[in-house]
Amino acid sequence: MSRRTGIIAAVNGKTIRDELAYSSEDTHLVIDSAPGKDRLKILTMNGGTVIHLNTSSPGIQRIIFKTIPHKQRFIPRVSVRFLARQVPAAISGFEGQYSSYLYTGGIPFYEAILFRVDKTNVYFIHEAGAISGPALAYDTLMQDILFQIKYAIFENEGMDEPYESIFNAA
Amino acid sequence: MENGRYGAVFSQQGIPIQRANDYQKAMDSRWKFLNIHVERYIDVTFNMTGHTTGWKRLKVYGHTLPYAPAFEVILSSMSVSSDAFLTDPGKMSGNLRSFPDGIHYTFFWDSGFNTNTVRIKGFLRVFKLDLREIYKAPSSVLTTAKPQPNARYGAKFLDPNRGGTNINDNTPRSYSLYTPAKQISMHMHGTIKAVAGVVNLVHEVGYPPSYMLCSAYSKSESAVPSALQDDELEFGPLFESYAKAKATADTILFQGVQTSLGTRRFGYVILKDPVEIIG
Numbered sequence: 139m140s141r142r143t144g145i146i147a148a149v150n151g152k153t154i155r156d157e158l159a160y161s162s163e164d165t166h167l168v169i170d171s172a173p174g175k176d177r178l179k180i181l182t183m184n185g186g187t188v189i190h191l192n193t194s195s196p197g198i199q200r201i202i203f204k205t206i207p208h209k210q211r212f213i214p215r216v217s218v219r220f221l222a223r224q225v226p227a228a229i230s231g232f233e234g235q236y237s238s239y240l241y242t243g244g245i246p247f248y249e250a251i252l253f254r255v256d257k258t259n260v261y262f263i264h265e266a267g268a269i270s271g272p273a274l275a276y277d278t279l280m281q282d283i284l285f286q287i288k289y290a291i292f293e294n295e296g297m298d299e300p301y302e303s304i305f306n307a308a
Numbered sequence: 309m310e311n312g313r314y315g316a317v318f319s320q321q322g323i324p325i326q327r328a329n330d331y332q333k334a335m336d337s338r339w340k341f342l343n344i345h346v347e348r349y350i351d352v353t354f355n356m357t358g359h360t361t362g363w364k365r366l367k368v369y370g371h372t373l374p375y376a377p378a379f380e381v382i383l384s385s386m387s388v389s390s391d392a393f394l395t396d397p398g399k400m401s402g403n404l405r406s407f408p409d410g411i412h413y414t415f416f417w418d419s420g421f422n423t424n425t426v427r428i429k430g431f432l433r434v435f436k437l438d439l440r441e442i443y444k445a446p447s448s449v450l451t452t453a454k455p456q457p458n459a460r461y462g463a464k465f466l467d468p469n470r471g472g473t474n475i476n477d478n479t480p481r482s483y484s485l486y487t488p489a490k491q492i493s494m495h496m497h498g499t500i501k502a503v504a505g506v507v508n509l510v511h512e513v514g515y516p517p518s519y520m521l522c523s524a525y526s527k528s529e530s531a532v533p534s535a536l537q538d539d540e541l542e543f544g545p546l547f548e549s550y551a552k553a554k555a556t557a558d559t560i561l562f563q564g565v566q567t568s569l570g571t572r573r574f575g576y577v578i579l580k581d582p583v584e585i586i587g
Contacts, residue, residue: 144465145485147315147337160335162465162484164343164436167492170480171320178490180586215433217548219518219583236516236583239549241565288583293481293489297382297431298349303549 167215168293176206177291182223185251185280186264193246196270204262208255208291215292216260218253218303224284232283238303240280245269247276251285256300260289263302320455321462321488327453330445330495330513330580334463334487339445339580340437341493345377347433354413354426361419363531366426368404369411371434376406378437378497378522378575380546384429404428405525406543407535414531414542439524439575440541442498447513462487496578499524499541505568507551507576509560515582516555520546521562524573543575550574555583 144162148154171178186203208214221236229242240251249266266278315337319328335341346369354366371377381404402415413428465485466473473482480489495513511517523544527536536542551562551569560578563569 144468145316145335147335149340150315150338158343158436159337159340161343163468164345164484165347165467165469166344166484167342168480168483168486169490169492170488171490172488178586180584217518219548221583234554235552236554237549237552238547240552244566286584288586290490290581293479294344294347294433295431297384299384301382301384304547 165294169290170293175209177208179289181287181289183285183287185220185283185285186262188281189249189264189266189278191247191266191268191276191278193268193271193274196246196268198265198267200266201264202261203264204287206260206262206289206291207258208260210291210293213255213257213296213298213300215294215296216253216255217290217292218260218262219288220251220262221286221288222283223286226279226282229279229283242279246271246274249278249280251280252303253289254300254302255296260291262287318463318485318487319453320490322455323453324456329453330447330493331490331582331585332453333493333580334489334491335485336493339493339495340443340497341491342577343436345371345373345434345436347431349430350432351429352427354428355424356417356421356426357424359417359419361417363414364417365405365407365412365414365532365535366428367410367412368428369432369434371406371410373434373436374408375438375440376408376541376543377434378439378543378546378577379404379406379411379432379434380520381411381430381432387427387429403544404432406434406545408537408540409535412535416531437497437577439497439499439522439543439577440539443494444496444511445494445580447495490581493580494577495580497576499573499575501573502562502569502571505564505570507562507569507574509562509576509578510558511555511560511578512558513578513580513582514557516557516584517560518548518579518581518583519553519560520548520577520579521550522546522575523550524575526573529573541573541575546575546577 149157186201225233318335319325467484
């Protein structure tokens with residue numbers, strides 16, 4: 139393609155020399171939303187199954203509660219929004235939260251909902267962890283949350299090795 | 309021009325343009341899209357021999373833009389931020405940060421670390437986006453049009469940044485604009501400081517929107533103030549998982565996950581992509 143063909147648009151109120159709102163010379167974030175490709179969907183499901191934690195057995199446990207083949211020839215950029223729709227009373231304030239990584243807990247127990255991408259699949263994961271300390275036990279709660287999960291598998295690269303949604307402590 | 313009088317709108321293929329909601333547009337010249345400046349794998353190793361203890365700033369990528377651009381990055385498990393890389397796990401804290409002169413790894417180096425190298429490996433995507441500018445697009449139609457089965461019209465423009473493509477390709481990846489596909493446009497962007505531990509944005513897009521958030525630092529807030537002029541900001545990478553969000557059709561509230569956001573400064577991008585609606 140010649141670099142002199144395409145479409146450009148200036149930001150409203152500016153000229154094309156000042157700032158472009160759109161240029162077809164740029165790559166964009168694109169999702170193939172064609173029906174049947176299953177690269178843009180909303181699913182409704184609970185967050186896996188219960189994980190039993192105990193400070194006498196510290197460590198991290200994971201349950202994959204959904205596997206989606208991405209059918210890309212590369213490891214794609216993936217966007218996942220876990221939206222907590224129906225929440226048991228034991229997790230106060232959780233209803234309506236959404237993020238690509240949902241977290242609850244603290245010391246000595248935590249649990250999270252996150253996603254992982256590898257060469258073939260996107261995985262939704264229920265993760266829970268315990269650190270050692272005075273004898274305490276905990277049964278996870280995320281499996282009792284009804285999530286609405288919107289995911290998008292992009293036509294853009296994500297990484298050349300498996301990656302996961304990232305926890306930001308903020 | 310005070311107000312642009314001309315423009316172009318492309319709805320996604322099969323969507324009647326008169327009834328297309330914002331998120332059903334493949335292109336609308338009234339608002340801004342996430343134009344990508346560069347996306348590439350990075351793998352840079354720095355020799356830290358002789359460096360004294362203190363904050364360091366190592367350039368990973370020179371972006372050539374005249375401001376500190378918004379960016380996202382996925383770091384490899386091989387990178388220095390991974391505990392597995394260091395024999396002093398957790399002692400090195402840092403992240404990629406955007407400055408006007410490039411994307412840098414900014415971190416606190418201790419000459420007592422059991423390593424002489426810092427390796428940054430990952431995938432970097434830099435947007436042509438200056439988050440210092442406050443932007444809010446107009447909202448238009450608040451209904452959702454159903455796709456029509458016999459879509460006859462559309463548009464496609466090849467992406468000149470991808471080699472080996474031609475106009476007969478039927479994969480969206482070959483194109484910069486391709487109306488059968490969904491493209492990500494922005495509703496708002498800018499910077500904001502948390503108040504009493506929360507960030508509350510009035511977006512008025514008509515539905516709970518998708519978002520990206522990043523840390524932002526002024527010269528007085530930066531760990532390396534000498535790298536910034538008074539009117540410049542330093543940005544961390546955009547994340548879709550930063551803080552926890554709750555939204556209505558008009559507002560979005562960000563709160564800390566483990567700690568209060570205090571009065572920290574953030575860069576934000578509110579997308580026109582709704583979190584509860586497919587399309």
